[in-house]
Amino acid sequence: MTRPLLDVHDLRVTFSLGSGGLLPWSKPRLLHAVNGVDFTLQPGETLGIVGESGSGKSTLARALIGLVDAQGSAEWVDGKDLIGLSPGQMMAYRNDIQMVFQDPLASLNPRMTVGQIIAEPLVTHHPGLSRAEVKTRVKAMMEKVGLLSNQINRYPHEFSGGQCQRIGIARALIVEPKLIICDEPVSALDVSIQAQVINLLIRLQQELGLSLIFIAHDLSVVKHISDRVLVMYLGKVMEIAPSADLYADPQHPYTQALLSAVPVPDPDFDPATSVVPLHGELPSPSNPPSGCVFRTRCPRAQARCASEVPVLQGQAHQTACHFPGPFTEAEIAKARSTEAA
Structure with missing residues (x-):
């Protein structure tokens, strides 16, 4: 099997928010922006990363290129761990890893x-x-x-x-990199221009043999360009799978909620029977819920979800959920009735 271009294991990014109390010896509050992320990236592959704002997607990207301090490991194809390298040491990999940012003019x-x-x-x-x-x-x-x-x-x-x-x-x-990290590169563009830029990236990837990490909010855009998709929530990986599998058969409740919110151009489509509502706001990463971080918004949450942290399970299609699987019509109806109340 081909050695991964990038092998990321237990990647963590934590920011200190200062003292958690009035006394000078109070423990500092910590914000866990990225909390134990694992994935591999093969040569020539595109990995899409999706999730709401505040999920840790951009922080993950910046950790990989050394713009923020991180813990864990990100092993490059030559066996070198990129995490913890000094700016001088990281300079040797700038040719291989480049980044395209969200705001094209800024x-x-x-x-x-x-x-x-x-x-x-x-x-x-x-x-x-x-x-x-x-x-x-x-x-x-x-x-x-x-x-x-x-x-x-x-x-x-x-x-x-x-x-x-x-x-x-x-x-x-221009420096002929092996990997380009695209941090929401089309979110500030008109829809027609988005398509042109996405098609440009696909063409260049095929011509130059690039690997891409493509971060976006728009799941339809990610589906079009990605070979695999990683779903993040509050700094953790909820689900990772080949693109076709994830869109055809999402297993995590959060992934299902994200996909059900994508507009469907079908006059016969009935959101009341198909759309999984996503309740509430994203919790603060400085005070995440116990157990499964998604449990406070999950219509399927049970007592086990509050006490036990789910781990990624599966082979090609991995899900971090105690009760994975598609929502039934009864569950969707119950969730919608709760939302209405």
Whole structure:
């Protein structure tokens, strides 16, 4: 079997919120943004990561590239653990791991031309290249992502949101990485532009043999681009499965609730019999529920859920739930009646 490009085990990110009381010796409050995440990523694979805001998706991405301190392990294909590396040590892997950020305009330096922005990683990691070589590579990359090479001396504010995101993708690709982490790269774009950027990423992945970690709220977008999908809630993995399996047969109540909330373009679709309501708000990660962190919003929660933390079980399709399986019509009706009351 091919060795994973990335093997993540028990990844944790914890932030201190200061003292938990008025006395100076009070214990500090801790916020568990990422709490024991495990997954592998194969060469050429796209792993989609979904979940509500506050689930820890972006923090997970930043931990993998060393922007926040983390515990656990993230073993690269060469056997090196990326977690805990110093900035200098991490520099050796910047060629291999790049990131595309959520806000396409805010992630670009407004004082630099597009050519300078795209060339910056190349100049940093390959200082031996001549100016002519850098310019040639930048122009070729601009054309590869759908930009005109004669726009090389323009500034970010002269481009649309979709074009700015193409600039961000070009900047990430210019050093020929093995992995690109996309942190909600299309959430700020119009629907039609979203489709163009997604199709661009799929094409580039096939041409360049890239692996992708694709973070998004839109489950329909994740379905279109991902080979496997990981569902996060309050810093934990609820479910991870091949994309087709997860969308056809979701096992975790949280996954079912997320999928049932996706709009269905069918006039005969009746939400009252098919949509699983998601009650309440996401609990604070500084004070998570005992046992299963989803139990306070789960219509299937029982006493065991409050006392015992579920672990991921299964082979290709893994679920962290004491009572997995599709909701019955009776359970959906009961949940909806509770919501109405």
